[in-house]
Amino acid sequence: MPSDNQSTFVSSRRATLRQVAQEARASKTSVSRYFGGAREQLSPDLQKRIAQAAAQLNYRPNLIARSLKGGRTGLIGMLVADIRNPFSVAAMHGVEQAAREQGFSLMVCNTNNDPLLEQVHLTQLTSYGIEGLVVNASGQASQELIDLATNGFPIVLLDRQLPGIEADMVGLDxxxxxxxxxxxxxxxxxxxxxxxxxxxxxxxxxxxxxxxxxxxxxxxxxxxxxxxxxxxxxxxxxxxxxxxxxxxxxxxxxxxxxxxxxxxxxxxxxxxxxxxxxxxxxxxxxxxxxxxxxxxxxxxxxxxPTEEIGRRAFACLLERNREAYVGQSRHIRYHPxxxxxxxxxxxxxxxx
Known part of the structure; x- marks a missing residue:
C-alpha cells in the first residue's frame, strides 16, 4: 500500500487533457477546442460534459505549453483608463463574461489616465502572449499601441476613439x-x-x-x-x-x-x-x-447598455482574431x- 505521503502526491498531480476527454466521453481534439477559444464548434451538450469533467477533475489548462505548441494562450488584454469609472467597471464585466463563454481569460490593467503607465502595462500584456486587446485609453495612443494596430494585431476601442489607431470602436451614441x-x-x-x-x-x-x-x-x-x-x-x-x-x-x-x-x-x-x-x-x-x-x-x-457594449467589443475582437471579419474598421454606437x-x-x- 502507498504511504500517506505517496497518496497525497498522487492526488495533487495535475489532471491531463486526456483524462478530461475520457471523463467527458469526448475526443482530445474537442477538449482542446473547448479550452482553446473554439467552443462554438462544439454542441451545447458536449460543452456541458467537458465543463463538468474539467470541474470534477480540477483540470487547469497549461497556457504556457499551449502557447509554445500552437501560439495560442487564450488570454485577452484590456487597458482601462480609470477603473473607478462606473462605465468602465460595467463594460469590463461584459467583456469578461463574453470572453469566458468563449474559453478566453481576461487580463485587465488600469492606466489611471497615465500614458507612461499605459506603455508599461501594454508591454506586460504583450509579453504574456495576449491574442487581442480591448482599449479604453486616456486619449492619445502610445507609439507601442499604434505599432500593434499597424501590424494587424486585433484591437478594439471601447468608448473612445484614438488618433492614429484604425480599429473597431464600440460605445455610446x-x-x-x-x-x-x-x-x-x-x-x-x-x-x-x-x-x-x-x-x-x-x-x-x-x-x-x-x-x-x-x-x-x-x-x-x-x-x-x-x-x-x-x-x-x-x-x-x-x-x-x-x-x-x-x-x-x-x-x-x-x-x-x-x-x-x-x-x-x-x-x-x-x-x-x-x-x-x-x-x-x-x-x-x-x-x-x-x-x-x-x-x-x-x-x-x-x-x-454597458454590458452589451462590453460584449459587442469582445465579439468584434474575436472576429478580428479569427479573421471572420477583415473589412474596414467599424464604429458601433448604442442609444441610451x-x-x-x-x-x-x-x-x-x-x-x-
Whole structure:
C-alpha cells in the first residue's frame, strides 16, 4: 500500500487533457477546442460534459505549453483608463463574461489616465502572449499601441476613439445622449443648464458630448441657456460649490447636466452640502448608477447598455482574431435609455 505521503502526491498531480476527454466521453481534439477559444464548434451538450469533467477533475489548462505548441494562450488584454469609472467597471464585466463563454481569460490593467503607465502595462500584456486587446485609453495612443494596430494585431476601442489607431470602436451614441437629455430638460420646463464634465483633454467621448451640447444650445437660443464647467476628480467639492452657487444666483429654472457617472455623484454631493432640493434644481446624469434610484426623489439618468457594449467589443475582437471579419474598421454606437425620476420634475412648470 502507498504511504500517506505517496497518496497525497498522487492526488495533487495535475489532471491531463486526456483524462478530461475520457471523463467527458469526448475526443482530445474537442477538449482542446473547448479550452482553446473554439467552443462554438462544439454542441451545447458536449460543452456541458467537458465543463463538468474539467470541474470534477480540477483540470487547469497549461497556457504556457499551449502557447509554445500552437501560439495560442487564450488570454485577452484590456487597458482601462480609470477603473473607478462606473462605465468602465460595467463594460469590463461584459467583456469578461463574453470572453469566458468563449474559453478566453481576461487580463485587465488600469492606466489611471497615465500614458507612461499605459506603455508599461501594454508591454506586460504583450509579453504574456495576449491574442487581442480591448482599449479604453486616456486619449492619445502610445507609439507601442499604434505599432500593434499597424501590424494587424486585433484591437478594439471601447468608448473612445484614438488618433492614429484604425480599429473597431464600440460605445455610446454621444450625439443621441445629449439630444435626449436636452429635449427632456426643455420639456420638463428647465431653461438654464449647467453642464459638468471631467476635463476634455483628448478624450473623444467628452469632446463629442460637449460639441453636441454647443450645437443644441445654439439651436435653442432664446429658450435655453447653457454654461459649462470642467472638474477634475482630484478636486474636492470646494471647487464645485461656488460654481453651483453662482449658477443658481442668476439662473431661471436651473438644471445640471452631468457628462458621466462621476460628475453625477459630485453634483449630488454638492447639492446636498448646499441644501438644495432636487427638482427645484434639476439633475440629469449620463450613466445609470445603482444609488440614483435610492436618493430621494431619485436622479434622472441616461442609462447606457454597458454590458452589451462590453460584449459587442469582445465579439468584434474575436472576429478580428479569427479573421471572420477583415473589412474596414467599424464604429458601433448604442442609444441610451432615459430613466425619468424626481430630480427633473421642475416644480414651477406645468406643461400645457
Amino acid at each position: 454621444n450625439d443621441a445622449a445629449i439630444d435626449i437629455a436636452i429635449a427632456h430638460l426643455r420639456e420638463a420646463g428647465y431653461r438654464d443648464v449647467l453642464y459638468l464634465s471631467e476635463p476634455i483633454n483628448h478624450t473623444s467621448s467628452r469632446q463629442e458630448r460637449l460639441s453636441r451640447l454647443t450645437y443644441q444650445l445654439a439651436a435653442h437660443e432664446g429658450t435655453l441657456n447653457g454654461h459649462t464647467f470642467m472638474l477634475s476628480l482630484s478636486h474636492d467639492l470646494a471647487s464645485l460649490s461656488p460654481v453651483i452657487e453662482q449658477f443658481m444666483s442668476t439662473a431661471n429654472r436651473p438644471a445640471i447636466l452631468c457628462g458621466n457617472g462621476n460628475m453625477t455623484l459630485m453634483a449630488a454631493r454638492c447639492l446636498k452640502q448646499l441644501k438644495l432640493d432636487l427638482g427645484s434644481i434639476g439633475l440629469l446624469g449620463i450613466d445609470e448608477l445603482e444609488w440614483c434610484s435610492l436618493l430621494t426623489p431619485g436622479i434622472t439618468t441616461l442609462a447606457q 435609455t432615459l430613466i425619468k425620476r424626481g430630480s427633473t420634475s421642475c416644480p414651477d412648470f406645468h406643461a400645457t
